[in-house]
Amino acid sequence: MTHSGGRAYCAIPGPTVVPDEVLQAMHRAAPNIYSDEVLALTEGLIPDLKRVACTDGDVAIYICNGHGTWEAALANLVAPGERVLVPATGLFGHGWGRMAEAMGIEVDVLDFGLETPMDPGRIEAVLKSDTDRKIKAVLVTHVDTSTSLRNDVKAISDAIRAAGHPALLLVDCIASLGCDRFEMDAWGADVVVTGSQKGLMTPPGAGFVFFNEKAAQTRAAMTRVSPYWDWAPRVHPEELYLYFAGTAPTHHLYGLRTALDMIHAEGMENIWARHDRLARAVWAASETWGQGGPLSLNVAHRDHRSRAVTTLRLPAPDAARLRAWVEDNTGVTLGLGIGMQRDGDPDGAGVFRIGHMGHVNAHMVLGALGAIEAGLVALNIAHGAGGASAAAQHLAQASPSHPVQNVISGAA
Numbered sequence: 001m002t003h004s005g006g007r008a009y010c011a012i013p014g015p016t017v018v019p020d021e022v023l024q025a026m027h028r029a030a031p032n033i034y035s036d037e038v039l040a041l042t043e044g045l046i047p048d049l050k051r052v053a054c055t056d057g058d059v060a061i062y063i064c065n066g067h068g069t070w071e072a073a074l075a076n077l078v079a080p081g082e083r084v085l086v087p088a089t090g091l092f093g094h095g096w097g098r099m100a101e102a103m104g105i106e107v108d109v110l111d112f113g114l115e116t117p118m119d120p121g122r123i124e125a126v127l128k129s130d131t132d133r134k135i136k137a138v139l140v141t142h143v144d145t146s147t148s149l150r151n152d153v154k155a156i157s158d159a160i161r162a163a164g165h166p167a168l169l170l171v172d173c174i175a176s177l178g179c180d181r182f183e184m185d186a187w188g189a190d191v192v193v194t195g196s197q198k199g200l201m202t203p204p205g206a207g208f209v210f211f212n213e214k215a216a217q218t219r220a221a222m223t224r225v226s227p228y229w230d231w232a233p234r235v236h237p238e239e240l241y242l243y244f245a246g247t248a249p250t251h252h253l254y255g256l257r258t259a260l261d262m263i264h265a266e267g268m269e270n271i272w273a274r275h276d277r278l279a280r281a282v283w284a285a286s287e288t289w290g291q292g293g294p295l296s297l298n299v300a301h302r303d304h305r306s307r308a309v310t311t312l313r314l315p316a317p318d319a320a321r322l323r324a325w326v327e328d329n330t331g332v333t334l335g336l337g338i339g340m341q342r343d344g345d346p347d348g349a350g351v352f353r354i355g356h357m358g359h360v361n362a363h364m365v366l367g368a369l370g371a372i373e374a375g376l377v378a379l380n381i382a383h384g385a386g387g388a389s390a391a392a393q394h395l396a397q398a399s400p401s402h403p404v405q406n407v408i409s410g411a412a
Helices: 020-026 036-053 066-077 091-102 120-129 153-162 213-220 250-266 268-290 318-330 362-378 387-398
Strands: 009-011 058-063 083-088 106-111 135-141 168-172 191-195 206-211 309-313 332-336 351-355
Touching (some): 020 250, 036 058, 036 250, 066 191, 083 091, 091 135, 091 168, 106 120, 120 135, 153 168, 206 250, 268 309, 268 362, 318 351, 362 387
Parallel strands (some): 083 135, 168 191
Antiparallel strands (some): 058 206, 191 206, 309 351
């Protein structure tokens, strides 16, 4: 039986649910791209984007996805033949490193596997051993969407300083910005990249590179930067079109304006708290299911888990079977197990992911968890009973506005 009726819910870790208000803002005729309206719209976005990243630095806007922002950051800072250090905790960390290699950059990979976060001590040791100061930048993924590991950017920044090394700290916040707590300036990041389609609640197609004065000085010393990726004319444009190296992505700008209004109306502290609350509900359900069966969270320690995405394991092919059943029978789409292939599971059929990022609330999360629990029952996959109830119990106790006693089990 195939699901029909009602609204489907895409509970993947991006692209995320786009709010109706954002869709409505984009549903309009194209404007004159040379108009004062588009200029004012663009200029108004910049300070509000910087508020999300918690930075006083600059931000360049690109028409691209997250991979484009990887290339933009590298193109402005690292020349072919120069060297970067890439600590990796999943598919996307390695992906950024492979992009650097394709651009002729020398890459040193420090692989931390798929289940443990980066060790700042090991990064510090590598930098201390680089006595010739050949490493120009350290490329860190704050949250790797494949593994759901969250890395301690502040500790890594401290490790770079403790090593006495001049390397720039570049941070991929594509999965985390606007979801997991992140403070660019306070944590010592020099460059941050992200995309429009996750915590920023806008369709894919716009990318953002934030950078501080140290990064700007490095860019100024580059002998060559490709014209499209060059951030200098984008942040100091003499004409409107230079913000985008051509035609503005007008409808993305309209949608982003509304999304940023929604973000700042809620407030960053409240957004971080909401994502933490909902993530812990997902963990409560998952840990309960795991007590009576083989399901397990990829990241064992709660302090190392993202608040935006949760990666879960089942013996292959049960994760793939579960995803298919849930989508066909309940209208909920779960994330694939990308980059999580292992011996005996070359297709990642033993992994699935739950996205809980961006425009998401308690009933959406509880609905997805209830759908997963129904799938576990329908497919006769062994699991501990009461996972969805454990999530509801957590949310009842963690509600910011309605603290209650234990009523889930009927107690007063």
